Amino acid sequence: MDTVSDIPILDVAAARKDYGAFTAVADVSFAVRQGECFGLLGPNGAGKTTTIRMIYGFSPRTAGTIRVFGLDIATAPRRIRARLGVCQQGNTLDPDLSVLENLLVFASYFRIPHDKARARAEELLAFFALEAKKRLSYEELSGGMARRLMLARALVNEPDLLILDEPTTGLDPQSRNTLWDRLLDLKRQGLTILLTTHAMEEAERFCDRLCVVDHGRVTAAGTPRGLIESHVGRHVLEVETPEPEFLEAVRLGGWQNERSGRRFIVYGREREALVALRERFCPEYGLLRPATLEDVFLRLTGRELRE
Template identity: 85%
Template structure:
């Protein structure tokens, strides 16, 4: 590594996690640079949450290595944990405490002095627009408010790495966009973020780089735009129940394509080529649109239901 290049905040090398004969994580490697938002994507059961738990030391490794801030998670767990912020997928707020008390009690785990903890808590409540609710029990909060409180709690120790496990799952559009605004603010402030999500729009919007995990292994990695260009091109043509002549033209043209139920999907880099195909065979019902990260995700992990 060049002397001028700072070391990665996180290095995950050939990580494996076995549960008996089953490998929940078989072979995962990636690194996260300082100030970067890195995404971990994959279908249900792909190993994302297990990988996250290995990174913050919740679950022991079966093989491989995790280094955070240049230190081994196995031997330097306490030092590393003091510099991490973790927002789990499930709600882990204390129902017996108020909104403010949830932050203050959590600050105690990091031995933050009471006066400083109070100041940090008040600052975070303002940042997440929860100041008016600070005396409420968390059960009185909406789902979006509860997620914002969990994120505030993960930031109480001013972490150097924030780990978010599907932070917007189950939120309505208004709550999701409010949380996105706060995450963008944190990213602009230079906070390093590791994000798992099922929302492709979220990943495309926030992640500087990402990897797609399936079957406990990394199947692709890169920037969102780079992955789109590499795996599906720039444009997509969707056709419902296409005519045989259309299918023959796609085959002759050598265009990458796949079927999804009654829909036939054609990928291409040249928009004019797909426009000509649509105008010739399906001008009224062919949908031409820009390629997206969701197209990449479905091409690499399949379109069949996993659960």
């Protein structure tokens, strides 16, 4: 028997988005359970933002089905949006309004009574450490404060699903970690979150499950740890400008490997075997480290620069 957490709050099945002859999203499928943080991980231009725009009804899908809270976004967009919180990648705050007014005006779109909206706004400003800034224009805020305000605005209607499109892009480390702390608090409170990102640390820290999207398609899906172990193992040995003898030993040993410029990267499940390989051929310059989600990301999407 399914528990509540096993019931998909979001179900995307073979979603497709075409712009003329160009396919931005091709048959993407995934489901998000109640109370989890699910990630869409991929490089710029992979189709992440297009996918979430279809989910909240901003961009009509070309094919496939998207159900949110059991409702089809094509036939019940207003009912769905009333229960969604969306924090877009770009800044969409109103420059003519103060910090507090940005929240109150947004609350009015959901017909939240003024007294309740004011109380909710004050609560969110305190939660995001913005109460001292509430009478300022958003243009007087730092980048990190503006992102926190956008996230606060997305929570005004107490949504059942929060959609975050690359929420920490462009932030300095201090602002990013402050925002991460607030997101962890929301996750602990049981809020369901759909997160798009190309930041590996962010994905590993927050996502219970995720799928890697590239060129509009899902290339892999699972838990962060499961993806790491299935695609690259548990440990990585990096060697810059390796000697021929080392390369031959890797070949004969059947190790998974790849090149990245002058670096040669070897993947393995057993640390001891990689330690022995390093000690034999490159004890002074071989870097042995745990495998990460970034290794998976680069193996699946490639290491070449993208425009």
